Amino acid sequence: MALYPDDNSSELEAMKKRWPKKFWPETAIFERIHPGDRIFVGTGCGEPQHLVGALKRYVEKRPNSLTGAEMIHVWTLGIAPCAEEQFRENFRLNSFFVGSRSRDAINRGDADYTPIFLSEVPALFRHGAIPIDVALVQTSPPDRHGYLRLGISVDIVKAAVEAAEIVIAQINPRMPRIPGDGFVSVEEVDHLVFCDEPLLEYHDPAPDEIARKIGEYVARIVEDGSTIQVGYGSVPNAVLACLGEKKHLGVHTELFTDGIADLMKSGAVDNSRKTIDRGKAVASFCMGSAETYRYLDDNPLVEFRSIDYTNSPLVIAKNRRMTAINSALEIDLSGQATAESLAGSHYSGIGGQADFMRGSVLSQAGRSILALPSTADGGRTSRIVPTLRPGSGVTLSRGDVHYVVTEYGIAYLHAKNVRERALDLIAIAHPDFRPQLIEEAKRMGLIYGDQAFIPGEGGIYPESLEVRRTTKAGLPILLRPVKITDEPLLKEFFHQLSDDSLYSRFMTTKKELSHPWLQEFSVVDYSKKMVILATVEDRPAGRETVIGIGQYGLLGESMMAEVAYVVRDDYHRQGVGRELLARLTHLARKQGVQGFVAEVLSTNVRIFRMFQKMGFVVEKVWEEDGVYEMRTPFGEPGEVEGGGDACRD
Structure with missing residues (x-):
């Protein structure tokens, strides 16, 4: 079946004829959802928008039919009724990651965030530690063998489908068929809803000059033949754009992005030197453009695996020269960093960053790289700080960071003592904040009390x-x-x-x-x-x-x-x-x-x-x-x- 069929009517009729008991009226389907149920929603760009929107409209008309329900997901980019005031009594969000659509609700206490390594979530579903009553997912149309595919969102979705009491699948002809773990038998699904609609897309901000400079520094560290993992955002996007001259790179990552697709198309990524899954780019979900979704469709060079495989530090470490490239909100002078919260205010989440940084440290000749701009708030705040702000979650320990990169250079922290780390990090901080950092480091006893320092232009490394x-x-x-x-x-x-x-x-x-x-x-x-x-x-x-x-x-x-x-x-x-x-x-x-x-x-x-x-x-x-x-x-x-x-x- 084509990714974008010209005529869906005949295909839909064929499905209804083959599985007549799977197609119910949407109202009848939603009547099976009870107050207090835990409702899982597919991840990111794989979110079943039509299903979530239909459930929202169902509850709008029958506000007393569903109360106290818990919506569970990793990340929403689309419809988020649990974040809307009018549905406060109907839904409460429990998210494993904090995105822009849920951030305000979580920080004001109207939604919940569960900090956890994403690699652990599938086991929690399977063992009933987090029960799933209803799973709302989006799939491709079934193949001739009766198998749907989860497409761009396998991650924890596969485990949710296996654990849920009721599985409701939105069949979308636009969902790419991606090799890997995303197969789901129609027999495992309780209800099918057909809807042809564009998949959600995610576009990273265009890299600015600072991000491009950081990308150039990171490219110096990444060696030919490395297997890479890269996070999301403007800095990781700039890093990928700077790897185009590399040779024989491999991909083992959580998130597949437009930048990775571009590297595969250019030949910089050929996966020929990977230790495991050789010849395949391995990921767990994709947030990108429609062009990338088309590239992924039936691509034998790509596999999307369940997140307990992609994010397992033991699996990650099997790749020689595993190189994890991630970002952070702040890093202190000892090398510990937060990527999820600042002073008690939640911004994102643990996600897979800690898994990949730990796995790369365990890898033979592996490298963990933390790349971040030197400042935030339009240059008013240093991201390199004496200590993390009280209430900030420590996402990365001091032992999990080999390199730190800003637009001012590279600090290599591995096997360095605290004094050496502090000076290395101060050297790549923004020049405006270096004198203050030097004085704080002296006060804290991190560096020599008589440590000399040249402020101003004369002290900036040429x-x-x-x-x-x-x-x-x-x-x-x-x-x-x-x-x-x-x-x-x-x-x-x-x-x-x-x-x-x-x-x-x-x-x-x-x-x-x-x-x-x-x-x-x-x-x-x-x-x-x-x-x-x-x-x-x-x-x-x-x-x-x-x-x-x-x-x-x-x-x-x-x-x-x-x-x-x-x-x-x-x-x-x-x-x-x-x-x-x-x-x-x-x-x-x-x-x-x-x-x-x-x-x-x-x-x-x-x-x-x-x-x-x-x-x-x-x-x-x-x-x-x-x-x-x-x-x-x-x-x-x-x-x-x-x-x-x-x-x-």
């Missing part, structure tokens, strides 16, 4: 200055400005330097590296000073390792800058120092610096030769106690060159 280079020895490195969060990396780096390297660079062999001393390198006013790190990726740990550091700082009004660099001993003679010096020269020129000055041990001939090899005119100004001042005025632009394209951005 991401645009990051460049990747390959040294003359073929070593790929990242050259980037130092961050306030780099103190642990710098401490590790300096401890690994030999006494000779320490003495040549710092004229000391002391390795007791204090916090104040390290702050001189990690806390930088970028308008006056530049510290560049050369890093490599430490596999399989997946973290950065510093192998070289270079810096310059302006000397008063002279427009000369003091310069220095040092490379880890096991990376000597690989061209790292040359790349560092070339990068520092390039950045200094752009800032208007006219040359470098350095204090050098007279025995340190390597640095003298390095400058000469790179084309600098080197002058020894004075020498005292084995130390001389070396001056290297810049010539014309282009005279000093590094390895490869080191002088180019």
